[in-house]
Amino acid sequence: MTNRFLAVVLALALPFPAVAQRPAPPVPAKVDPAVAALRDAALKDDIAYDIVEGLTTEVGQRLAGTEAEARARTWAVAKLTALGFRNVRSEPYRMPVWVRGEERAEIVAPFPQKLVLTALGNSGATPAAGIIAEVAVFKTLGEFMNAPDEAVQGKIVYIGNAMAPTQDGSSYGQAGSARFAGPGIAARKGALAVVIRSIGTDTHRTPHTGVTNFPDGVKPIPAAALSVPDAKLIEAMAARGKPLTMKLVLTPRQIGERESGNVIAEVPGSDPNAGIVLIGGHLDSWDLATGAIDDASGVAITAAAAKRIMDSGKQPRRTIRVVWFGSEEVGGFGGRDYARRHGAEKHVAAAESDLGADRIWRFESSLEGSAKPIADRIESAIAPLGIVHGRGPGGDGSDIGPTVALGVAGIDFNQSALRYFETHHTADDTLDRIDPEALRQNVAAWTAMLAIVADAPEEIGPVAPKSR
């Protein structure tokens, strides 16, 4: 071995080869002191908590298309007007409405026990007296999909598909397929009904509802979610090897078309040609709780941030439009109605808050090309809030989705989802789930973003929508 060969070997073996240099980190964009001041003042915000507390206390649950959602719109118009917004109005549209009925289940043999479950949105109904049938137990959606139709025909299908917590919430999409698609597949296969393990990460007796859909031409069957402990109980019973018999009573109804609507408020910009910055969350909630994290917090965070800009003493260049969308939970009707009505107006950016109220951990956007300096300035302004700049494009969210699809730049502030799916769509989604300090961190991030985007001299968009 020559010395020269040895030197090459050593150089290759070194974790940081002596010949290479680590690249210097990029120089962060400077933070405008006015933006920093607005951000820091927002860390003492009480506006957002006041909105969440008011909406959950004075209205409570507000299922899409019901009189409760109508009361929420009345409350919202009054609140946004009282906060000083301009052009506050409700924009109605009609959509099909599903309402919950009775929901009870029990194992009648071999181990009689009552179960806790809740119907999924768009579930079919059993007769009022219920059905009694054998349970076909599948621990995963895949196991169920691979089963022959004969294994499920005339039975109540149980699908497990356990979900683990993830910070970015991606496990919801994966585990959630049992809810999104499972009932439709079960109906096609000839099952009598389907009960899934709740798409949630908790171990409480509070089942997680949520919408499901049946393919065109397939008659909806009764479909419900068991609480996680009840689902585990069924699996433990099944492990003993004897057939399980379940009684199931589920009597939800489709009640036809009703009125829903979006509520809109504005902070008018000084330059009518500079375009609109669209922000918001959804006003409707599921019917089991007061919808504090889903999504009173989203409407509250975005409105509080917009109000802080409005009250800053400096009119923004661009109009900030706050939309509290209707009937998101049951199929994104508000977001589609908004895009249909307003899609021709010049929107330059859109951002939605619909992942609860825990601390924001990541910022992503489609602010590229001439707009990239804006993203850089946002990154610098919110880094002190503990927020990283992710690589993905922005534009997530079912309410802004139809508008983003028209070529509008999306901006995402991702809250940590590690605890979100413990209470998402359950009776536990109440004011107790709101951490006021985390809520303030959200408002601070949104305030900084609005201060930067609404005033940015750069042109923004249009952008070519990307698939994530």
Add this chain to the structure above:
Amino acid sequence: MTNRFLAVVLALALPFPAVAQRPAPPVPAKVDPAVAALRDAALKDDIAYDIVEGLTTEVGQRLAGTEAEARARTWAVAKLTALGFRNVRSEPYRMPVWVRGEERAEIVAPFPQKLVLTALGNSGATPAAGIIAEVAVFKTLGEFMNAPDEAVQGKIVYIGNAMAPTQDGSSYGQAGSARFAGPGIAARKGALAVVIRSIGTDTHRTPHTGVTNFPDGVKPIPAAALSVPDAKLIEAMAARGKPLTMKLVLTPRQIGERESGNVIAEVPGSDPNAGIVLIGGHLDSWDLATGAIDDASGVAITAAAAKRIMDSGKQPRRTIRVVWFGSEEVGGFGGRDYARRHGAEKHVAAAESDLGADRIWRFESSLEGSAKPIADRIESAIAPLGIVHGRGPGGDGSDIGPTVALGVAGIDFNQSALRYFETHHTADDTLDRIDPEALRQNVAAWTAMLAIVADAPEEIGPVAPKSR
């Protein structure tokens, strides 16, 4: 100032005066290697978890005096027999039985919202169609007791009395007075019904049931517990200053006398004159859940420890009697029946596990006089499990209480109650609440204690019962 005076001043000012000595710590009792070996082997115990899993899966809820509790006795006799215990039998007695009916409530004005609540044991009933009345809101039991009768007559009384977690569980007694005594006082004052904030430390929509009692001659009124978030909601609504109107439907029933019973199993001792060591927990549970921590864990821990002694290859000197008591929750009927039947037999010590399945943090006993060396040996044997020796007397617990009152030495192993009252008496008391490692620590402590007490050469008791 003389030097002598200065010296006195300095001596007084010193935190540890030079003239004083800290006493040497007492020399701990030696640990018998056989006891240590049994203790350490129990840290790998699977018997207790198997009992909890089996009882919660194959029986589930087992409300006192119902067919479910009868199924639990059948299960218990089979299980204890299969485990190899001797003299396994069920001892029936009769007791009055209360069963749950419908339970629904809502605020109808000024903010229509459904509420989640559950009837308290012994609650009276509303008509089937329910009652509608104004709510008289009191944040504490004291505030309620000090209110004039006219302030509550014809109204639904709300009592808050918030509870904080404590390691020794003492806040249950203090906050719990709203449940134990509040409904009786409300009935005397002329209230139409009473709803309390759950006696619990969680913020979930799972209300905490539990027994209440009405004084002789006072007609029971409807009495229920709201979940903690619902209670807070009522207080938030009341803070807005408008009168609240509630609709309440509560239809439980007293169904007369039914059969309940204790299940008994033994590890016979070698010396029939050495007396009995009585241990156990209660077999019945509330009806909202499978009763994993209240008290499947208690019957499991005590039986597992007794079995480990039975299987150790050395017969104990004293008989270990395991009792799975019936109908504890609704008034301690099993404990009283046991003392009535067996009080004349020579019991030397009694210990009960009925505070869940978290780690034991403290040991207390009435092992005094000639029996004090036994307490010292227990202290040494369980110190490695992280258990301190408290100063109080032993003998806590409603099941062993009537036997302890006859002059039997009590031994207490206190689990940490910091989390116990989050799920106590709620629908959430399921297998998910059991931490297998903490359960094993319990079994290890009980096994060490039984090995010491059942074989101790010292005479034990009788003791004069003390008030705690």
